[in-house]
Amino acid sequence: MNLFIIPSGPSPKITSPDPKDPRMNARITPAPAQGELDAFWMPFTANRQFKGNPRLLARAEGMHYWTDDGRQVIDAVAGLWCVNAGHGRREITEAVAQQLGTMEYAPAFQMGHPIAFELANRLVGIAPPGMDRVFFTNSGSESVDTALKIAIAYHRARGQGQRTRLIGRERGYHGVGFGGMSVGGMVNNRKLFSGALLPSVDHLPHTLDLGHNAFSRGLPHWGMHLANELERLVALHDASNIAAVIVEPIAGSAGVLLPPVGYLKRLREICDKHDILLIFDEVITGFGRIGKPFAAQAFEVTPDLMTTAKGLTNGAIPMGAVFSQRKIYDAFMQGPESAIELFHGYTYSAHPAACAAALATLGIYQREQLLTRAAALSSEWQEAVHSMRGAPHVIDIRNYGLIGAVELEPRAGKPGARAFDVFLKCFERGVMVRVTGDTIALSPPLIIESAQIAQIVETLAGAIRDTA
Numbered sequence: 001m002n003l004f005i006i007p008s009g010p011s012p013k014i015t016s017p018d019p020k021d022p023r024m025n026a027r028i029t030p031a032p033a034q035g036e037l038d039a040f041w042m043p044f045t046a047n048r049q050f051k052g053n054p055r056l057l058a059r060a061e062g063m064h065y066w067t068d069d070g071r072q073v074i075d076a077v078a079g080l081w082c083v084n085a086g087h088g089r090r091e092i093t094e095a096v097a098q099q100l101g102t103m104e105y106a107p108a109f110q111m112g113h114p115i116a117f118e119l120a121n122r123l124v125g126i127a128p129p130g131m132d133r134v135f136f137t138n139s140g141s142e143s144v145d146t147a148l149k150i151a152i153a154y155h156r157a158r159g160q161g162q163r164t165r166l167i168g169r170e171r172g173y174h175g176v177g178f179g180g181m182s183v184g185g186m187v188n189n190r191k192l193f194s195g196a197l198l199p200s201v202d203h204l205p206h207t208l209d210l211g212h213n214a215f216s217r218g219l220p221h222w223g224m225h226l227a228n229e230l231e232r233l234v235a236l237h238d239a240s241n242i243a244a245v246i247v248e249p250i251a252g253s254a255g256v257l258l259p260p261v262g263y264l265k266r267l268r269e270i271c272d273k274h275d276i277l278l279i280f281d282e283v284i285t286g287f288g289r290i291g292k293p294f295a296a297q298a299f300e301v302t303p304d305l306m307t308t309a310k311g312l313t314n315g316a317i318p319m320g321a322v323f324s325q326r327k328i329y330d331a332f333m334q335g336p337e338s339a340i341e342l343f344h345g346y347t348y349s350a351h352p353a354a355c356a357a358a359l360a361t362l363g364i365y366q367r368e369q370l371l372t373r374a375a376a377l378s379s380e381w382q383e384a385v386h387s388m389r390g391a392p393h394v395i396d397i398r399n400y401g402l403i404g405a406v407e408l409e410p411r412a413g414k415p416g417a418r419a420f421d422v423f424l425k426c427f428e429r430g431v432m433v434r435v436t437g438d439t440i441a442l443s444p445p446l447i448i449e450s451a452q453i454a455q456i457v458e459t460l461a462g463a464i465r466d467t468a
């Protein structure tokens with residue numbers, strides 16, 4: 001069937017959901033046939049390989065997905081690190097439906113709508129100290145580019161417009177905008193665009209060192225001194241030219257890279273010394289992933305700006321938020337009151353449906369104490385993931401909060417192939433994990449129970465054992 005031809009009669013395949021049906025989330029969506037997969041140019045996907053052997057998810061509830069052919073698969077990665085409260089949460093569905101019925105859209109430029117302000121206030125209530133201003137975006141990438149622009153404009157507002165240089169980190173991932181790509185440090189994401197990246201950017205070294213830290217439980221103890229590399233970059237470029245340093249407190253996409261004990265505090269000290277803004281990219285660590293609302297609180301290091309997305313709406317509606325220290329916002333509040341202070345924003349900043357989804361999500365997080373549940377589960381989780389030590393080709397295991405990573409030795413000349421085979425085996429056996437290079441990443445919904453932790457780890461260990 002050609003999807004572009006709209007059938008004249010009612011489609012035999014597509015049934016419209018009855019919003020009153022409490023099992024609305026339980027509908028199995030019909031699977032597209034071969035050939036119908038061609039039009040969708042899939043993101044970060046081996047399109048030809050996928051379309052030759054598609055893996056289609058059709059419905060979701062709680063800890064599980066169901067495939068289009070009805071197989072149950074446990075979600076060990078919370079979608080893509082975003083479905084922190086588990087799937088199919090009716091409170092979110094209902095809040096969004098109600099908002100769409102009341103007012104589907106309202107502009108946020110020179111206009112406002114009440115729940116945008118309510119959401120900002122609620123977010124400030126769980127934010128690190130002093131981070132009491134919130135700028136809304138629609139994704140992690142937009143949050144990052146927004147934060148970088150705020151950092152540069154902040155220095156200009158204070159009469160230091162020459163501070164435009166940005167410092168990122170090797171193996172960092174900050175989304176796919178030109179700003180985020182430029183400060184990011186993942187080679188495959190950069191190499192096609194290398195001539196078009198922002199010019200005034202430098203990178204700190206990453207913190208992964210298997211020689212010193214393999215199989216560390218929790219934060220590694222070796223490597224705090226790597227933060228001192230920032231002093232070297234300051235000496236090279238001069239602090240007066242540097243706007244901001246951006247790091248993920250825990251890097252997820254590059255394969256779960258943990259900060260050595262004391263590393264983030266040291267970065268904070270050096271930034272303070274030189275009046276450089278510190279940006280934490282908390283797109284993955286935000287909203288309870290490591291046992292506090294934000295990593296800034298878990299690690300007791302408060303940045304100047306904090307980028308978030310994903311768990312903000314439990315993945316249900318795209319939304320991001322940049323948290324800012326009051327001093328940064330205040331620096332913009334000068335000049336005539338009729339002047340727009342920051343020439344930046346998105347048509348969908350503070351979209352009403354996204355605000356409704358976020359408010360409902362925060363309600364669930366608070367009622368079910370999900371923003372701290374990862375801390376309660378972390379030692380059980382740690383024991384479970386480290387039980388895979390000794391499985392064939394496992395060269396490192398890393399964990400923190402409800403994050404885990406198993407690193408496999410790459411096959412000679414075929415980086416990533418071994419982990420991808422393990423990913424496929426896990427999926428066949430009913431567990432969805434995530435691979436990046438030869439690292440298998442785990443970040444389950446924060447509602448996970450002990451038996452499900454055991455199922456994930458046993459299946460993964462079995463898949464690793466059965467993969468040459």
Ligand code: PXG
Binds near residue numbers: 176
């Ligand atoms: N910053 C960080 C730290 C991220 O992890 C982004 C920014 C970009 O967010 P958007 O919403 O623009 O995609 C991310 C996204 C993975 C994986 O498997 C991670 C992300 C996205 C897709 C897959 O690790 N992180």
